[in-house]
Amino acid sequence: MMNTLHSNTMIPWTFLANLDTSASAEVIIPKFTAPKIPEIQTKKSFAQALKATCDISISQLPQPCIKGDAIAIKIPEEEYQAGLQRCKTHLYGRLILSKGDTPIKFNELRAKLQGLWTMIGTWSMISLSHGFYDFSFSSVEDMMTVCAVGSWSLKPGFLRLSLWTPDFNPNLQKMSHSQCWVRILGLPLEY
Template sequence: MDLSEFEIPPAPSKENHIVDDVGEKSQVEVSQVAGGEQVLDKGEATVVEVHAPKSYAAALKPKYGRNIDTFSLPIPGKQGEFPTISLIKEEVDNGIKHCSQSLVGRLDMSKIDLERIKILVQQLWRPVGKIQSTPLGRGHVMFHFDKAEDFPKIWDQGPWIFDKQVLRLVKWTPNFSTEKEIQSHAAVWVRFSGLSLEYWEIRNLLALGRALGRPIHVDETTAKRELGYYASVYVDLDLSKPVPDKIWVE
């Protein structure tokens, strides 16, 4: 982890005052910090820490990890000039169990924001439980399902159209990295020529698309049989594999 991204907070402001303490003069340092008021005796000098009052909302905000004894955590080591730490296996297993019920997709976030994605998730997927949408960077969003029955339903029915963008989903895997994720898929219109019009039923056309990749939908002109030159099906293709120029229809 690059520690350069963390900001060092400015030193608290201090004012020196002279006060009477049992007939003698002593130095008092007053500093503004967060919390309450505390007086510390440091020999001849008395340090008074005056804490700014907390708001009601700040007082109610949860403080995750405050109840954990930090001395029970793994002891850091060092490799060269960098510190090392061994993660707790039980906690890693808990994290993997949580993330295993997740799918990851990628969108152009300059054309759609997270709030819009959350709305479309509810409208298009109609989940039984809650879905948490977490941005991962580089346009990737992780969708976590708290109900097991939602996961296969969304996975089997994809890809999805989110505001004219194709959302392709992949199953989350441990050590998922947006830096290493390679996008080899593309949604393209596939034209099927030489197909007699009696075979232009929607399910049959989608079946043709499935022979090449994941079918998304059928062109309106094709669905209405307005032009009989070829049938157009929108298909999500894996371009890392050869795309055949012919298929056999039985």
């Protein structure tokens, strides 16, 4: 076995460099950098996302006041007006199903509407309650294009749309109108 290393021998492991006792051997230890391992982006759970929220100081929040039995806050007029402007591109919709129809899930409804509303830009929807939805459109023109149809047949059921109104509460809405088709046999054309 050889105890001496040849000159210009490369030893990648530093713990082996001390094996050579001869002064004539030259040990080259290469600089080694580990390859970068790409970071894997994992989806955060809802709890993890909540942990990452930032704290807001109480001084930045509006000061509450008591009005009767309720606690209220004052919203500055300019912020209220800005909120009204944003709502000008919103519609309310009510999903109406026949008795015995299988309820449509949120994602199924969105997929059906994406197929029907291909002529407009981006839009989003929020489920309110009692079959009501809030639709937000990227422009007033897109909102009016969808609203002009009035009711959209979804098979099963249909979506009845109405313009946004302030203080809308789905819990207080009453069904006062319904779309139907009537055929009267033998009715003269002038009627």
